[in-house]
Amino acid sequence: MSTSTLLISLFEQKAAIDREFLASLADAPLSPENRHSAIRTLNHIHTVDRIFAAHLSGEPHGLKATNTEATPTLPDLRASFEQLDGWYVNYVRGLAPEQFEDVVSFRFTDGDTGRMSREEILAHVIHHGSHHRGNVGMLMKQADQPPPRDLFTRYLHQNEPERRSATKV
Numbered sequence: 195m196s197t198s199t200l201l202i203s204l205f206e207q208k209a210a211i212d213r214e215f216l217a218s219l220a221d222a223p224l225s226p227e228n229r230h231s232a233i234r235t236l237n238h239i240h241t242v243d244r245i246f247a248a249h250l251s252g253e254p255h256g257l258k259a260t261n262t263e264a265t266p267t268l269p270d271l272r273a274s275f276e277q278l279d280g281w282y283v284n285y286v287r288g289l290a291p292e293q294f295e296d297v298v299s300f301r302f303t304d305g306d307t308g309r310m311s312r313e314e315i316l317a318h319v320i321h322h323g324s325h326h327r328g329n330v331g332m333l334m335k336q337a338d339q340p341p342p343r344d345l346f347t348r349y350l351h352q353n354e355p356e357r358r359s360a361t362k363v
Contacts, residue, residue, distance in 0.1 A: 198294065201286045201313070204320050206353075207346055209279035212239075214342035215327055216272040222339040232330045233265055239323045240271065243278050246315050249300040250285065259303050286316065 219232055238261045248255035266274070294313040301307055310318070324344060331341030 196291065198286065198289060198291055201294075201316050201320075202283065203350065204346065205279070205282045205286050205316075207350075208320060208323055209276075209283060211327065211342060211344050212275045212279055212323070213272075215330060215344075216268065216275060218334065218339070218342055219330070220268055222334050222337055224333060224337045224339070228333045228337065230265065232333050233268060233271065234261065235326050235330050236275075237261055237266055237271055239326045240275055240278065242322055243282070243319055245303065246319050247278060247281060247285070249298055250312060250315060252298075257303060282316075282319070 215236065219229075219236070222229070222232075224232060241257060241259075241261050245255050245257055245260070289312065294311065294316075296312050297309050298312060298315060299307065299309045327341075327344050331344065334341040
């Protein structure tokens, strides 16, 4: 599997699991404090996604921190995630294989400078979101609400059921 094929699958899985988390959170029996914390955590994921999308695009993001001052409503956050997740899937699909190695120079929100390859930035976005969805999943478990199963293997087998066929191991 090539880097581009793998990253396309990972960003498609990210879009799907983001949708599931946002939908599950709408009905989760969380306390007001935990609901706010869960939305703030998901908003942090989305804010960092926005920052790195801007770095990849060479555009200014205008953000001063890795979360916004105001907490968005869940429907607004869901719509914004949907748009940006779609952007990432299309962005990765549109890169030529050699472009994954391009180095991007940028400035972090704390003012420090950084340099990463496009591939490293994309890997960071995937890992960062997965980590923090786990935090939200723990809040859901505390409220006896099972979180969506955030597993790449689950995504692959749901979308390519032929992978479940018996093979010689």
